[in-house]
Structure formats: C-alpha cells, structure tokens
Amino acid sequence: MIFACQARSGGVIFGHMNNDGKLRCGVVGVGYLGQHHARIYAELESTELVGIYDNNRERAIEIASKYEGCKVFDSIAELGAACDAVSVVVPTDRHTEVALPLLEQGCDLLIEKPICTSVEDAELIVKKAREKNLVVQVGHIEHFNPVMEFMESRVDNPRFITADRLAPFNPRGTEVGVVLDLMIHDIGVVLKLANSHVSKIEAVGVNVLSKSEDIANARIQFENKCVANLNVSRVSLKKLREIRIFQKGTYMSLDYMNQKGHVIRIKDATEIIPEEVPIERHEPLKTELASFADCVVNKKSPKVDAKLGLSALEVALEITRQIRAQMAEENAV
Numbered sequence: 001m002i003f004a005c006q007a008r009s010g011g012v013i014f015g016h017m018n019n020d021g022k023l024r025c026g027v028v029g030v031g032y033l034g035q036h037h038a039r040i041y042a043e044l045e046s047t048e049l050v051g052i053y054d055n056n057r058e059r060a061i062e063i064a065s066k067y068e069g070c071k072v073f074d075s076i077a078e079l080g081a082a083c084d085a086v087s088v089v090v091p092t093d094r095h096t097e098v099a100l101p102l103l104e105q106g107c108d109l110l111i112e113k114p115i116c117t118s119v120e121d122a123e124l125i126v127k128k129a130r131e132k133n134l135v136v137q138v139g140h141i142e143h144f145n146p147v148m149e150f151m152e153s154r155v156d157n158p159r160f161i162t163a164d165r166l167a168p169f170n171p172r173g174t175e176v177g178v179v180l181d182l183m184i185h186d187i188g189v190v191l192k193l194a195n196s197h198v199s200k201i202e203a204v205g206v207n208v209l210s211k212s213e214d215i216a217n218a219r220i221q222f223e224n225k226c227v228a229n230l231n232v233s234r235v236s237l238k239k240l241r242e243i244r245i246f247q248k249g250t251y252m253s254l255d256y257m258n259q260k261g262h263v264i265r266i267k268d269a270t271e272i273i274p275e276e277v278p279i280e281r282h283e284p285l286k287t288e289l290a291s292f293a294d295c296v297v298n299k300k301s302p303k304v305d306a307k308l309g310l311s312a313l314e315v316a317l318e319i320t321r322q323i324r325a326q327m328a329e330e331n332a333v
Contacts, residue, residue, distance in 0.1 A: 138309030
C-alpha cells in the first residue's frame with residue numbers, strides 16, 4: 001500500500017496550468033468544509049478556482065457567486081475536464097465513486113479524511129493513482145496545524161500519548177461513526193509521532209444519538225512500547241482538541257484549536273522547568289491546500305500521502321470493528 005508521487009512524462013502538470021501559471025483547481029462538494037476549500041483556492045496565489053460541483057445546485061451557485069470566474073459545473077466529469085487538481089469533499093461513503101473517475105481523467109486529488117470507508121476501496125484509489133502517475137493527498141488537517149509542526153520538531157521517542165477530541169452533535173458526518181469522523185485525526189497523528197508498528201488495539205464505545213458509535217475510547221500499543229490513549233465524543237456542549245505527550249524528561253500539553261500549549265522539562269530529576277510553546281498561528285486548511293498545490297506542481301510526495309491515510313484507516317476500522325462487536329453483544333442481551 002506504499003504510494004509516492006512520481007514525475008509525470010511530457011510535462012502534463014504544467015500543461016494544465018492557466019495562462020498566469022496558476023494551477024487550475026476545483027471542488028466537489030461545497031458544504032460546511034468544502035466551501036472553505038473553494039475560498040482558499042480562490043485566495044492562494046498559486047491556484048485558480050475554476051469551478052465547483054455539488055448535488056445541491058442552489059448551494060453550488062451560492063458559493064460560486066462569491067468568486068470571480070468560478071463556474072458551476074453540471075457534472076463531476078465536466079469539472080474534472082476543466083481542472084488539473086480537485087478537492088473531494090463529499091461524504092466518506094462517496095469518496096470512491098467520485099475519486100476514481102477524476103483520477104481516470106488525470107486530476108490530482110486531495111481527498112478529505114478518511115480516504116474511504118474500506119481498505120479495499122482505498123487500495124483501488126491508490127492503484128489508479130499509480131497507473132496515472134497522479135498525486136493523492138489525504139486531508140488529515142491536524143498535520144498542517146502549527147501545533148503538529150512543533151511536535152514534529154520536539155517529540156523524540158514518546159512513551160505515552162493521550163488525546164481528547166470533543167464536538168457538539170451535528171447530523172453532518174453521521175454516515176460514519178465517530179471513529180472515522182473524528183478519531184481518525186488523532187490516529188494519523190499518533191501513527192506519525194510513535195513511528196512504530198501497532199502491536200495491540202483495545203477499544204470501547206457507545207451510540208447515543210445516531211445508529212453508530214458517538215463516543216469512543218481506544219488504547220493503541222506500539223512495538224516500540226509507546227502507548228496512545230484516544231478519547232472522542234460528538235455528543236458534547238463544547239469543542240475540544242488537545243493532546244498530551246510524555247517522553248523522557250519532558251511533558252507536552254498542546255491545544256490544536258487555540259494553537260497554544262506548554263512544555264514541562266525535568267532537569268536532574270529535581271527541577272521542573274515550564275515553558276510556553278512558541279507557536280506561530282496560521283490557518284491549517286490554507287497551509288494544507290498550499291502544500292497540496294506545491295506537491296502537484298513540483299511533483300513531490302505529500303506530507304499525508306496515501307500510505308499514511310491507509311494506515312490510519314486500517315487502525316480506525318479495527319477500532320470500529322471492536323466497538324461494533326461490543327455493541328452487538330450488548331444489544332443481544
């Protein structure tokens with residue numbers, strides 16, 4: 001399942017750019033998140049928002065009207081024919097049916113997380129991208145949060161990681177459980193930080209407002225003895241996205257949402273030295289899309305490529321499997 005961006009033959013990438021040298025981009029799905037993909041493509045100096053497609057044509061017209069030159073397309077195929085790169089921001093269970101035809105047309109893709117609802121579908125996307133020598137980046141946005149940038153520079157051989165992610169209930173996204181909806185963010189992060197194979201997973205969860213799990217906890221053990229404890233809920237009165245990391249001589253407490261945190265270092269086992277984290281704030285989604293455009297133009301491997309997207313999906317599906325088995329057993333009693 002390893003995927004790396006490869007150079008295209010015949011200058012295909014540059015052939016799709018507009019007369020100003022900008023990458024021609026489109027968005028499929030302009031709901032809550034997709035509208036921001038459209039906004040950012042219109043704002044970035046390196047990209048041009050060519051057009052959008054959405055099943056809700058009135059919504060598509062509303063969003064397109066905000067940006068000069070942005071067209072509403074009647075089909076995904078027509079959008080793909082006009083674009084070099086496309087963001088796929090539709091419900092997860094539609095990722096495969098949208099992504100595969102766009103790849104066939106030669107479009108590089110940013111697919112929102114998770115990459116798919118099944119490993120089999122994800123592998124179809126990876127295979128098609130390989131065949132066409134196209135970029136597929138998965139939208140694990142926390143990897144572009146300045147908090148993550150700080151962690152990548154300071155985390156070395158973590159021993160214990162705990163992450164908490166809470167969100168108010170929203171019917172959007174309930175086509176999947178909270179693990180694929182929210183926990184997938186933290187799974188991707190801990191896989192990157194632990195930098196080791198998973199050796200054991202234990203998970204529990206309950207459904208409260210939807211048919212699938214709305215609250216979940218997972219304990220992930222790695223071969224290098226690192227342990228991650230992940231808690232998520234989409235039944236909360238407040239939003240929370242925090243992570244704490246413990247490694248030899250250091251404790252880090254970081255807040256993704258407010259882009260701040262602190263580090264506590266222990267000196268000579270006697271002195272505790274606290275320090276605020278020097279984080280330069282920015283909009284993670286804007287950084288993510290700029291990075292995607294750069295990968296397309298310069299034929300580079302994405303920071304969150306299909307390999308990491310697939311690994312996170314595999315862990316998420318095992319957590320989901322355990323929770324669903326537990327729920328089925330409880331319902332049978």
